[in-house]
Amino acid sequence: MEKKQSDVLSILSLIFGIIGLITSLIIIGFIPCVAGLILGIFALVRHEKRGMPIAGIICSGVGIIIAPIVLFSPSPTPSGTVSNKSEQSVDADEYETATAAGNKGEESTDADERETLADMIDHEIYAVSSYDDTMAYILVTNNADVPIDVSTNTSALDASGAVIGAYSSSETCIGPGQSYPVYHYFEDIPIEKISNFDYSVTVDRSNHESVVDADLQWSIENTTDDSVIIKVTNNHDYDIQYLSACAMFFKGNTLVGFGDTYIDNDEANCILQSGASVTDEIESYTENGFDRVEVYLRGYDR
Numbered sequence: 001m002e003k004k005q006s007d008v009l010s011i012l013s014l015i016f017g018i019i020g021l022i023t024s025l026i027i028i029g030f031i032p033c034v035a036g037l038i039l040g041i042f043a044l045v046r047h048e049k050r051g052m053p054i055a056g057i058i059c060s061g062v063g064i065i066i067a068p069i070v071l072f073s074p075s076p077t078p079s080g081t082v083s084n085k086s087e088q089s090v091d092a093d094e095y096e097t098a099t100a101a102g103n104k105g106e107e108s109t110d111a112d113e114r115e116t117l118a119d120m121i122d123h124e125i126y127a128v129s130s131y132d133d134t135m136a137y138i139l140v141t142n143n144a145d146v147p148i149d150v151s152t153n154t155s156a157l158d159a160s161g162a163v164i165g166a167y168s169s170s171e172t173c174i175g176p177g178q179s180y181p182v183y184h185y186f187e188d189i190p191i192e193k194i195s196n197f198d199y200s201v202t203v204d205r206s207n208h209e210s211v212v213d214a215d216l217q218w219s220i221e222n223t224t225d226d227s228v229i230i231k232v233t234n235n236h237d238y239d240i241q242y243l244s245a246c247a248m249f250f251k252g253n254t255l256v257g258f259g260d261t262y263i264d265n266d267e268a269n270c271i272l273q274s275g276a277s278v279t280d281e282i283e284s285y286t287e288n289g290f291d292r293v294e295v296y297l298r299g300y301d302r
Contacts, residue, residue: 011052018059117203120144125154125199126181126248126255129191130285136167136197137181137248137258142174147206147300150174154184154199163198165189173300175210180298181246181258208300211240218245220295226284228293232263233277240272243299247282249290257284263297 019032041057122141127134134156142148149172156165167184174180186194218232228247234240243264249257259282264272272278284290 114204117144117148117205121201121203123201125197127191127194128255128258132188132190134186134189134191134194135258136184136186138199138201139179139181140174140201141179142176145176147173147175147208147210149204149206150182151202152182152199154197156186156189156194157196157198158193159195164193171298173206173208173210174298175212178210178212180296181248211236211243211299211301212297218297221279223293225289226286227281228295229279229281230295231277231279232272234272234274237274238301239274240299240301242270243272243297245282245295245297248294249284249286250292251288251290256288256290257286259283259285
């Protein structure tokens with residue numbers, strides 16, 4: 001009778017050990033592993049044949065080791081955190097290589113100036129969830145004394161480092177001392193699947209002159225639960241075309257929403273006429289609310 005009981009214990013130990021080993025990858029396997037270990041020890045004490053209970057004990061022991069490793073392994077980067085700039089920074093040689101010489105004809109920035117401009121920009125990346133998609137924004141700050149054009153290429157990486165999405169984008173004429181976010185859209189890639197971003201920034205001197213200066217007056221007039229209202233006045237003696245404003249909405253340091261719009265009073269031609277004032281609303285497209293907003297303007301002469 002004792003031998004039959006030990007046979008049952010051996011079988012149960014092996015079964016619980018195998019189940020626990022398989023399910024230890026989802027943490028709950030820790031429970032059958034403990035049961036398999038205890039049953040295996042009892043069977044080993046009572047049984048002359050040691051093969052089956054030893055196998056149950058080994059499977060259970062391995063599962064018990066794996067379960068806490070899975071439990072305490074690092075989780076993916078959460079929405080809205082700023083990626084490590086030391087990992088994401090791109091050196092001047094990469095900027096120079098990424099921008100083909102002569103792509104702007106006779107006025108192309110030469111290699112030396114491009115390298116200098118590359119050293120004079122700052123950039124950091126933010127990400128926000130949008131249903132089953134992810135939107136990432138590289139905030140580029142121009143510390144040079146000339147306007148710049150930027151092109152970016154961004155890859156979304158999963159926890160294993162594999163590329164699961166890629167997007168290229170650009171912005172024209174970010175003025176001296178100004179910042180502007182460059183938009184990237186990862187369709188059908190939830191932010192929970194993205195562990196990090198790998199991106200490059202290519203910079204070149206712009207052929208346009210920035211109009212975002214003392215003669216372009218703007219202010220935040222008000223904020224609502226899901227938007228910001230701004231007022232812009234063109235005090236230049238000429239019309240402005242393609243003046244855009246964008247707003248980044250934050251809760252603490254986490255990006256929770258983003259919106260942008262063209263500022264104009266001639267929508268057919270995207271022109272803000274000389275002397276005109278326009279009040280516009282930029283929506284955040286978030287249901288979570290926000291506690292601060294950052295607004296950026298970018299524009300150039302016709």
